[in-house]
Amino acid sequence: MVNLLDKFREKKKSLLFIPFFVxxxxxxxxxxxxxxxxxxxxxILELGIPFSDPIADGPILQEINYRAMINGVNLGSTxxxxxxxxxxKKIDTILLLYFNLVQKDLESKLxxxxxxGVKGLVIPDLPLxxxxxxxxxxxxxxxxxxxxxxxxxxxERIKKIVKIxxxxxxxxxxxxxxxxxxxxxxxxxxxxxxxxxxxxxxLVWGFGIxxxxxxxxxxxxxxGVIVGSAFAKKILNNEDLQEYFDExxxxxx
Amino acid sequence: xxxIDLKKFPDERGYFGEFGGRFVPETLVEPLLRLEEAYKKYKxxxxxxxxxxxxxxxxxxRPTPLYFAKNLSKKLKAKIYFKREDLCHxxxxxINNAIGQALLAKYMxxxxxxxxxxxGQHGVATATVAALFGFKCTVYMGEEDCKRQKMNVLRMRLLxxxxxxxxxxxxxxxxxxxxxxxxxxxxxxxxYYLLGSVVxxxxxxxxxxxxxxxxxxxxxxxxxxxxxxxxxxxxxxxxGGSNSIGLFYPFLEEKVKIIGVEGGGRGLxxxxxxxSINFRRIGVLHGAKMYLIQDENGNVAPTHSISAGLDYPGVxxxxxxxxxxxxxxYDLATDEVALKGFYALSELEGxxxxxxxxxxxxxxxxxxxxFPEDEPLIIINLSGRGDKDLGIIYGYLEGExx
Ligand SMILES: Cc1ncc(COP(=O)(O)O)c(C=O)c1O
Numbered sequence: 318m319v320n321l322l323d324k325f326r327e328k329k330k331s332l333l334f335i336p337f338f339v340x341x342x343x344x345x346x347x348x349x350x351x352x353x354x355x356x357x358x359x360x361i362l363e364l365g366i367p368f369s370d371p372i373a374d375g376p377i378l379q380e381i382n383y384r385a386m387i388n389g390v391n392l393g394s395t396x397x398x399x400x401x402x403x404x405x406k407k408i409d410t411i412l413l414l415y416f417n418l419v420q421k422d423l424e425s426k427l428x429x430x431x432x433x434g435v436k437g438l439v440i441p442d443l444p445l446x447x448x449x450x451x452x453x454x455x456x457x458x459x460x461x462x463x464x465x466x467x468x469x470x471x472x473e474r475i476k477k478i479v480k481i482x483x484x485x486x487x488x489x490x491x492x493x494x495x496x497x498x499x500x501x502x503x504x505x506x507x508x509x510x511x512x513x514x515x516x517x518x519x520l521v522w523g524f525g526i527x528x529x530x531x532x533x534x535x536x537x538x539x540x541g542v543i544v545g546s547a548f549a550k551k552i553l554n555n556e557d558l559q560e561y562f563d564e565x566x567x568x569x570x
Numbered sequence: 571x572x573x574i575d576l577k578k579f580p581d582e583r584g585y586f587g588e589f590g591g592r593f594v595p596e597t598l599v600e601p602l603l604r605l606e607e608a609y610k611k612y613k614x615x616x617x618x619x620x621x622x623x624x625x626x627x628x629x630x631x632r633p634t635p636l637y638f639a640k641n642l643s644k645k646l647k648a649k650i651y652f653k654r655e656d657l658c659h660x661x662x663x664x665i666n667n668a669i670g671q672a673l674l675a676k677y678m679x680x681x682x683x684x685x686x687x688x689x690g691q692h693g694v695a696t697a698t699v700a701a702l703f704g705f706k707c708t709v710y711m712g713e714e715d716c717k718r719q720k721m722n723v724l725r726m727r728l729l730x731x732x733x734x735x736x737x738x739x740x741x742x743x744x745x746x747x748x749x750x751x752x753x754x755x756x757x758x759x760x761x762y763y764l765l766g767s768v769v770x771x772x773x774x775x776x777x778x779x780x781x782x783x784x785x786x787x788x789x790x791x792x793x794x795x796x797x798x799x800x801x802x803x804x805x806x807x808x809x810g811g812s813n814s815i816g817l818f819y820p821f822l823e824e825k826v827k828i829i830g831v832e833g834g835g836r837g838l839x840x841x842x843x844x845x846s847i848n849f850r851r852i853g854v855l856h857g858a859k860m861y862l863i864q865d866e867n868g869n870v871a872p873t874h875s876i877s878a879g880l881d882y883p884g885v886x887x888x889x890x891x892x893x894x895x896x897x898x899x900y901d902l903a904t905d906e907v908a909l910k911g912f913y914a915l916s917e918l919e920g921x922x923x924x925x926x927x928x929x930x931x932x933x934x935x936x937x938x939x940x941f942p943e944d945e946p947l948i949i950i951n952l953s954g955r956g957d958k959d960l961g962i963i964y965g966y967l968e969g970e971x972x
Contacts, residue, residue: 367869368868369739369870370739372594372595372751372752379738383738386869391868392867416854417855417862417864417870418868419868442857443593444592444593444594446599447591465595467597469596469598471600471603474600489596492755492756492757492758493755494752
């Protein structure tokens with residue numbers, strides 16, 4: 318089994334491509350078809366579990382969370398889907414979920430995740446102080462707990478986070494919620510440079526990506542990019558996803 | 571069993587036993603750390619304390635009376651006192667906290683206040699202090715609550731605040747807090763998030779409690795002056811839990827029985843209620859671990875209460891802790907019982923209470939028989955006045971008559 322850190326170390330392209338999709342949206346069927354068709358382009362799949370109160374998300378992902386949730390998509394149905402399909406066997410998959418979805422019976426949930434081939438978790442409302450004590454438990458189940466760094470994170474905490482981080486680091490590039498941004502801010506670039514100085518661990522850029530141009534400017538600066546809202550918007554508007562997906566993928570080569 | 575020192579909470583990490591903490595996106599950790607540092611500093615600062623006390627006295631109108639309700643007492647064969655927070659400027663206890671935090675924001679050099687509001691009382695209190703101290707102000711309010719509490723929306727706008735109706739999900743207080751947090755994540759430097767109850771990430775439950783404990787500090791002094799003894803009971807309504815913790819906190823170590831009353835809606839079995847502690851599930855929302863109304867999948871479930879101020883799926887971590895260790899008893903009053911309390915106080919004492927406070931009053935009326943004392947001495951927190959609720963009562967009366 319390849320772990321995620323090795324995957325970054327052995328990468329043969331400049332940036333790992335990490336698309337984000339909300340589970341079961343627009344349907345499990347659509348998503349399965351799309352992901353399997355594109356499995357060779359996806360370095361890591363980040364799969365979001367719908368939640369009633371996604372406080373870190375902007376309007377597009379809020380809308381999708383809400384629609385998926387009222388369609389009955391939840392953690393349980395997502396795990397069943399992963400167990401039945403080839404997705405997490407063919408693509409390295411991590412889950413994004415808010416802490417309330419797993420805080421009860423955490424251990425047995427982590428065990429399930431491992432069983433269906435999930436490799437790690439991104440928990441947007443679990444900062445260092447709350448995550449710290451859970452790292453050993455995640456390690457026990459062979460799951461990567463991905464930690465965040467934000468432009469507001471003070472120096473001493475950056476040092477602590479990069480030291481404790483068991484996997485790659487999720488750099489929240491902007492102060493704000495998820496969603497596309499017109500341009501990449503100077504400020505954001507300066508921020509990741511600051512983090513780069515502190516660690517050799519892989520850095521992944523999250524929030525705001527919507528074009529191949531933006532992705533190209535990140536080469537050499539970070540080790541991977543997450544694209545979420547931009548794809549979500551295409552799906553929400555019933556627009557063709559494939560061509561756009563390919564364009565962003567190619568920019569990571 | 572070893573006595574627990576109830577005054578030592580929250581701990582360093584912001585926990586009350588297993589409850590509380592700081593479950594927020596990383597971007598908000600820094601603003602929360604700065605808030606905690608500033609609070610620690612100014613809490614002991616003489617000029618800060620002086621200014622806080624000045625505004626409480628001259629602007630809010632403190633101390634508020636502890637009023638002996640003669641007629642209700644006679645009817646219930648009890649000695650019932652009301653702590654008159656309804657007489658505070660703007661009509662509810664919310665202003666105590668708003669003054670304290672707005673001063674903190676001023677000392678921290680912030681330019682803009684963000685707030686959420688349910689019933690509109692906290693929004694009005696925040697808009698008021700924003701006008702007083704010269705802050706820009708944005709208040710998030712669920713669209714449903716904007717409809718229920720039209721007059722408070724108008725009051726906030728008159729006071730110069732921008733009121734943003736929140737149109738997603740349940741369109742109530744929970745969504746308003748989500749939006750306020752999203753605003754703060756986007757503007758962490760110049761904006762101050764003025765949270766209105768003892769919920770949210772550390773240090774809010776501690777700060778809001780400390781600014782509301784004036785209610786209990788005064789009540790303790792007043793009851794000793796009037797009755798020469800401690801009360802047998804304290805009773806207060808619990809939404810997020812700020813008016814109740816304000817009254818309870820200074821009495822936690824006294825031999826006093828304490829009852830918090832949650833919004834029972836149409837009853838626990840109906841599924842339409844906001845009685846978080848009585849629902850008995852623990853969860854994490856808005857930055858804290860607490861009792862939380864949710865479904866089996868961990869999604870926060872819709873709530874209901876006749877009073878917008880109690881219509882919230884969670885409850886402060888300190889209350890969660892006090893419930894778990896059994897120091898405070900948490901019960902509920904249904905919409906119907908609250909209405910009974912509402913009418914009783916209006917008719918017997920000439921005081922029209924807020925529907926939130928009416929839950930505590932209705933509870934005592936309904937459960938008088940379960941208080942074993944011949945003439946129990948009870949302090950009820952009258953957290954606010956009922957003007958804001960007249961539209962709801964009007965709707966009920968219309969419904970009954972047709
Ligand atoms: C008058 C009044 N009482 C009680 C509450 C409930 O809040 P808390 O439990 O924080 O006191 C509110 C909230 O809006 C209120 O306006």
